[in-house]
Amino acid sequence: MSETPEDPLALEQQVCFALSVAARGVVALYRPLLEPMGxxxxxxxxxxxxxxxxxxxxxxxxxxxxxxxxxxxxxxxxxxxxxxxxxxxxxxxxxxxxxxxxxxxxxxxxEAEKIPPAVVERLGMPIDELRRVHEALTRVIAATSA
CATH class of the missing domain: 1.10.10.10 (Winged helix-like DNA-binding domain superfamily/Winged helix DNA-binding domain)
Structure with a gap:
């Protein structure tokens, strides 16, 4: 029995979809932290x-x-x-x-110095993992800016 190849257009496989949803979610974490500062x-x-x-x-x-x-x-x-x-x-x-x-x-x-640790806490991810995500995103930015 042969395996069916993955659908190249599957929504959950798209980098653009993952980046879009992640960006909205992370920005939403900042909102209540930034509101008191206006x-x-x-x-x-x-x-x-x-x-x-x-x-x-x-x-x-x-x-x-x-x-x-x-x-x-x-x-x-x-x-x-x-x-x-x-x-x-x-x-x-x-x-x-x-x-x-x-x-x-x-x-x-x-006051703003309290924001990065609060975001890290809300994400619930190890700081090393967040640094790796940041490094990967920085490479994506460089690749799309070339």
Missing amino acids: LTHPQYLVMLALWQHAPLSVRRLSELLQLDPGTLSPLLKRLEAIGYLHRERNRADERSLAITLTERGRALRA
């Missing part, structure tokens, strides 16, 4: 980049987050409106916007 997940990613690299130009921030400036602009406006950052023209290049953190934005980092 942040959405995309805004949190902006803040992570700024905590690590501020000040940044919009262009550089766009590159780091792999978001087009049109998508980034509303996120920056909202973060400025709630007092976490300033957007100002770069004195050296008037065409460039410089993004800097406010005192309130810098202070938020201490």
